[in-house]
Amino acid sequence: MEAGAMTAQAKGGKTGVVRGALIGCGFFARNHLNAWRDLDGVEIVALCDADVTRLNDAAQAFGVAKRYTDAAQMLKDEALDFVDIATTVASHRPLVELAASHGVSVICQKPFASTLEDAHAMVAACERANVALMVHENFRWQSAIRAVGDALSAGEIGRPFWGRVSFRSAFDVFSGQPYLAQGRRFIVEDLGIHVLDIARYLFGDVDTLSATIARVNPSINGEDVATVLMSHTAGVSSVVDCSYASRLPHELFPQTLVEVDGSEGTLRLFADYRVQIHNALGTHERVCAPPALHWAQSPWEAIQDSVLRIESHWLDCLRAGREPATSGRDNLKTLALVEAVYLSAKERKTIVPDSLWSHLDSGSAPHAPQMADRASA
Ligand code: NAD
Numbered sequence: 001m002e003a004g005a006m007t008a009q010a011k012g013g014k015t016g017v018v019r020g021a022l023i024g025c026g027f028f029a030r031n032h033l034n035a036w037r038d039l040d041g042v043e044i045v046a047l048c049d050a051d052v053t054r055l056n057d058a059a060q061a062f063g064v065a066k067r068y069t070d071a072a073q074m075l076k077d078e079a080l081d082f083v084d085i086a087t088t089v090a091s092h093r094p095l096v097e098l099a100a101s102h103g104v105s106v107i108c109q110k111p112f113a114s115t116l117e118d119a120h121a122m123v124a125a126c127e128r129a130n131v132a133l134m135v136h137e138n139f140r141w142q143s144a145i146r147a148v149g150d151a152l153s154a155g156e157i158g159r160p161f162w163g164r165v166s167f168r169s170a171f172d173v174f175s176g177q178p179y180l181a182q183g184r185r186f187i188v189e190d191l192g193i194h195v196l197d198i199a200r201y202l203f204g205d206v207d208t209l210s211a212t213i214a215r216v217n218p219s220i221n222g223e224d225v226a227t228v229l230m231s232h233t234a235g236v237s238s239v240v241d242c243s244y245a246s247r248l249p250h251e252l253f254p255q256t257l258v259e260v261d262g263s264e265g266t267l268r269l270f271a272d273y274r275v276q277i278h279n280a281l282g283t284h285e286r287v288c289a290p291p292a293l294h295w296a297q298s299p300w301e302a303i304q305d306s307v308l309r310i311e312s313h314w315l316d317c318l319r320a321g322r323e324p325a326t327s328g329r330d331n332l333k334t335l336a337l338v339e340a341v342y343l344s345a346k347e348r349k350t351i352v353p354d355s356l357w358s359h360l361d362s363g364s365a366p367h368a369p370q371m372a373d374r375a376s377a
């Protein structure tokens with residue numbers, strides 16, 4: 001990663017401004033662009049989208065002069081420190097490998113890949129090219145999730161032994177993201193991936209996993225409900241559950257709720273970002289709502305704030321030559337959980353997620369920063 005950061009500084013020129021380009025100007029990309037605009041020391045110098053209308057709309061809205069419909073052409077013409085890939089999953093591997101072949105560092109949206117093979121190949125390509133690679137896995141950067149992580153790291157409830165990370169909603173995600181209704185896979189790959197990543201962030205590596213999935217909404221192709229039981233190396237048993245079929249009296253999208261029991265107390269992240277800690281000192285509650293960004297749009301505020309935070313983290317890492325918390329290599333662990341959920345549900349058995357790597361060339365699970373990351377990232 002050192003070389004990636006040096007490249008960034010060298011190419012950033014005398015001003016030290018990091019030069020980025022965004023690929024994919026669709027539904028979610030506006031959040032990326034708003035956040036980049038708010039951050040110091042970075043400039044999005046070019047945009048790329050195969051759809052020229054989307055490209056021009058975004059370029060006009062954000063005042064970006066350089067426009068491309070072909071990423072290969074853009075990488076040939078522009079001197080870039082990084083590309084920010086905000087396309088859907090099918091294009092991730094060719095685009096990541098293209099950027100790596102030009103020695104350009106990469107941020108790639110989730111889901112990073114739809115197979116472990118593709119994910120492994122992208123990590124290998126970036127490592128060979130010595131460029132930084134971060135997966136835009138932003139949910140762990142939400143202010144309330146950060147507050148939970150900080151409280152656990154500070155030992156406020158002692159040693160955690162049980163946890164639940166829960167996302168239940170009936171919010172219509174299909175109008176903004178119609179492709180979500182079409183895929184063979186839905187909630188685990190799209191949203192559960194965030195919730196599983198939060199569980200990894202809070203409780204560390206997973207030894208075993210078992211899961212059930214179901215489809216409640218008849219007008220979509222994939223599953224919209226999942227319930228997962230995991231055993232973590234650090235001694236925590238956790239439940240991860242997610243649903244887009246839960247019609248609650250108070251719609252919570254996109255809030256993730258958390259419960260943790262520890263040897264010295266309990267922690268709860270309730271609705272509306274209320275973090276409660278109960279321990280020998282008493283019971284304390286505070287609200288950890290996302291700040292009001294000038295471009296925030298209800299109900300997306302917590303997600304939008306986490307985009308700003310993860311982009312800021314990327315810039316810090318690039319400048320310091322540090323591996324991002326959700327590097328490509330780290331994300332292999334989250335992707336293995338996604339695959340393990342589908343396999344467990346299909347075969348009705350408990351899965352060892354690390355065993356899913358055995359057919360790939362390294363034959364072993366990737367090493368990734370774990371519990372320590374909660375304290376440092
Ligand atoms: P979208 O379909 O609205 O936009 C994708 C854009 O990429 C389209 O305009 C398409 O023309 C363009 N594109 C695709 N392949 C291309 C290529 N090879 N070269 C140039 N342009 C190309 O998709 P979206 O809803 O914006 O989602 C994009 C990604 O963001 C998805 O992977 C999705 O899961 C993710 N997402 C993440 C979050 C989050 O909180 N992290 C939230 C929503 C969506």
Ligand code: 89Y
Nearest residue numbers: 173177190191194254303
């Ligand atoms: O695509 C999803 C994501 O990453 O966050 C919420 C979402 O937009 C719909 O599930």
